[in-house]
Amino acid sequence: QQQVxxxxxxxxxxxxxxxxxxCAYENTAFDYFPWYQQFPGKGPALLIAIRPDxxxxxxxxxxxxxxxxxxxxxxxxxxxxxxxxxxYFCAARQGGSEKLVFGKGTKLTVNP
Amino acid sequence: EPEVTQTPSHQVTxxxxxxxxxxxxxxxxxxxxxxxxxxxxxxxxLVSFYNNEISEKSEIxxxxxxxxxxxxxxxxxxxxxTKLEDSAMYFCAGRQGTSYEQYFGPGTRLTVT
Numbered sequence: 001q002q003q004v005x006x007x008x009x010x011x012x013x014x015x016x017x018x019x020x021x022x023c024a025y026e027n028t029a030f031d032y033f034p035w036y037q038q039f040p041g042k043g044p045a046l047l048i049a050i051r052p053d054x055x056x057x058x059x060x061x062x063x064x065x066x067x068x069x070x071x072x073x074x075x076x077x078x079x080x081x082x083x084x085x086x087x088y089f090c091a092a093r094q095g096g097s098e099k100l101v102f103g104k105g106t107k108l109t110v111n112p
Numbered sequence: 113e114p115e116v117t118q119t120p121s122h123q124v125t126x127x128x129x130x131x132x133x134x135x136x137x138x139x140x141x142x143x144x145x146x147x148x149x150x151x152x153x154x155x156x157x158l159v160s161f162y163n164n165e166i167s168e169k170s171e172i173x174x175x176x177x178x179x180x181x182x183x184x185x186x187x188x189x190x191x192x193x194t195k196l197e198d199s200a201m202y203f204c205a206g207r208q209g210t211s212y213e214q215y216f217g218p219g220t221r222l223t224v225t
Binding site: 041043091098099103 | 162167170212215219
């Protein structure tokens, strides 16, 4: 119930392509869904986040798509660049709780 | 842009020793957190702290762990008697009262030998 399932585990994309990372959850009490980007040896950096009353949110090349009925959300990275190569984590927060529950991460490699 | 800072960046300690990990949160943050990440695994919540008390903790945060905000700026995580399995990256995070957005520090790598 408290899990967030993330896929794929790893992803290789060519420069200029679209990277898509998916997450699914069971807990309908989750009310906040952030995505974090992590470079090796660094802390997770907040990339973009969405609340369940919105189906899509776009910030620059990054878009979250949210499907409340399917309990799924995804991160789309348009025009992927080698500098986007990092590990991406989805997460979720339950209403009334302080903790973020993280997915297992997706290692993205963007080839030049 | 203000950032969360953590010291030390790397701490090596022997099993059974006490360690204190330090964090300086962003000044206008009100909620503070510790998370850990075992090498290659997902980030796991340890504890949240608000208004000078623990507001939530995970099953990982047992009696060996404690948190403190001793002087209104620093936020510390103490592990009383370290175990080999405590080896991980420990991240401090914080957020404002008006937003759910949690901002993470660069982490402290704890190695228990």
